[in-house]
Amino acid sequence: MLETPTGAGIRTEALTKVFKGAVAPAVDAVDLHVRPGEFMTLLGPSGSGKTTTLNMIAGFETVTSGRILLDDTDIARLPPYRRDLGMVFQSYALFPHMTAAENVAFPLRRRRVGKAEVARRVREALELVHLGEHGDRLPAQLSGGQQQRVALARAFVFSPRAMLLDEPLGALDKKLRESLQLEIARLHSELGITFVFVTHDQEEALALSDRIAVFRDGRIEQVGTPAELYETPVSRFVATFLGDSTVFAGTLRGGLLDTGTAQLHADGDDGGCALVVRPERMRLGAGGAGSNTLSATVTDVVYQGAFRRVLVAFDAGGTGQVRDTDGSAVAAGDRVEVSWPTTAGVVVADSTVAEPVPA
Template identity: 50%
Template sequence: MSNPSFISFSGVSKSYDGANYVVDDLNLDVRKGEFLSLLGPSGSGKTTTLMMLAGFESPTQGEIRLDGRRLDDKPPHQRDIGMVFQNYALFPHLTIAENVAFPLSVRRVGRAEQKGRVKRALEMIELPHLANRRPAQLSGGQQQRVALARALVFEPSVVLMDEPLGALDKRLRETMQYEIMRLHRELSLTIVYVTHDQAEALTMSDRVAVFSDGKIQQAASPTELYENASNAFVANFVGENNGLRGRVVTVKDGWATLALSDGSIIRGRCEQGLSEGAEAMLALRPERAHIHSAEGTQADAHSNVVRARVQELVYCGDHHRVHLTLGSRDALVAKLPNTQRHALPSAGDTIEVAWRHDDCKILAASVPRSAPTVPPPASPSPSIMSTAPAGAN
């Protein structure tokens, strides 16, 4: 059987001082045509991982392979990888057409072929009419699209993107997300994308690898990450989470009960290896918590129910955020859809809040440093994305 891995990190570590590792024993496989996002806080190791794949950093230990060929002993221009940076890295003294043609000239592609490829690349990003302008004459979004065209013009096997939309405003960033997703679908590239923006990673990716302390805590589809976080770090980092703390009372067949500080007993799915008596965290998304007195619903046998005091209501347009307290210290947030069909609670009210047992998960309070090997998904997803060529930067 052929190896499904197109990009492979095997035991890859990176240390700058010989003692502390910014990437620690990374094992990660990426399928051909996959859009993989590396997500994590600053200093988690995601950008260093991308730079080692691009060839701008060298692993201290381990191997990196592309399509079965070892990469970590090759310079960047020999890796057939495109790269897009946050600052675009366009040459200010060259026209847009000349910027896009640059990686082709580095690779000694003939002038006639360069002209045809540049024309097709600019048509792909819908900017052929700006070919003779210079970068300073373009908006930020247009410059980013040029950087994408430059990354794709030499038809690399892999495109890498390092926070490519971080400098754009919210509306333009969302527009560029869909533009990149469109190019990904049409060109079937293998994309590795670094971001600290959770919404961006969830929106654009086939799979997301969540980094912390130089290790991957979980690599899974956006749905799996959000609905079934493997540990407390992932639950708290990906999306909004009510991280209520308590003690595990019972554990059986993948379910556990948790005693909260106010005496409430909560039942939910639990992570593997959780033990009775351990300190644990309840992972509950705010939109899964329902306020019965406001919504006119009743809890059923498959729901947890707690009594909480309303501290504040915040109007957010399509929903209200209801800030609550359980007992003397635990805080809880519920999202109440703005349907205008129900009465809202008032600050100071004591109300019932409920959520289904399978809508929450009980996780160990501490996150282990160890992380498993992360294989590619069982079947490739047809998503695609874009970046700028290593030869251009």
């Protein structure tokens, strides 16, 4: 079997990147701790700093200031080939004139591994990504998903201490992307090494990650497990970027949120804030004791198989959405009541900037 070391821990300390002529840092004093063997995802919109952070860890971008520790060794000034990190790109980056097996063998030959050992490792790596019978094919003879599997095999064949993956599924269609998500999760489990994965796809991040670091404007807004980020976001930015939400902004006093046009029950500290309610927690129909109820007009109903997404405009102002699994007979233009338990809403720090738009 392929020899895989125990996953290395990766830590950045005040990691900063300022591009020449830029007004603000692309990465601004980022402190990130990736635990040994962890699957950490860097998530955020375009321009948030996630890919630049990964490229500095990989050695493809120079560091303006700060440290990058692989376990206890500062690698910030080492060239990429001395960092012992595997890298997978969105574009596959395969050599078109080499077969799949030759592409996978390339990092081993660069390390002067013996011919017999190269053959053994390549064979095992291709088997691990279910391409054992395709080693003699050129990249042009492989599908996009197969090419990405070759790229994955090439990245782990030399037993790196961590794998860095830069939006590796971004060029694939939805069905193939979901299939390869399962493959990547399986590889992480079987290889036992640290994965750092960059994406702007929220569903992908939730499905794959042990923890997620949400990036915004070159900084980390929040780090946590998928459940922690979805259920208890710390800010309106995180809540609206990671999953769908209905948001009510206002001032909270004594358990009542004053939006200026409505009074809503909410649990949180007094002050300016935003109340976030996920669509699966909202219901069509008036709520009972311990609930909030608002009158609204249905603006659209979107069929999505297992549920329907009901979009509404509240009489008190603002819009929202309900994930309806009961098959309620509503259509655009209908008058409805929308309710949710007080405990279903999460009070977060408000933001004066526009809500994030996924890349």
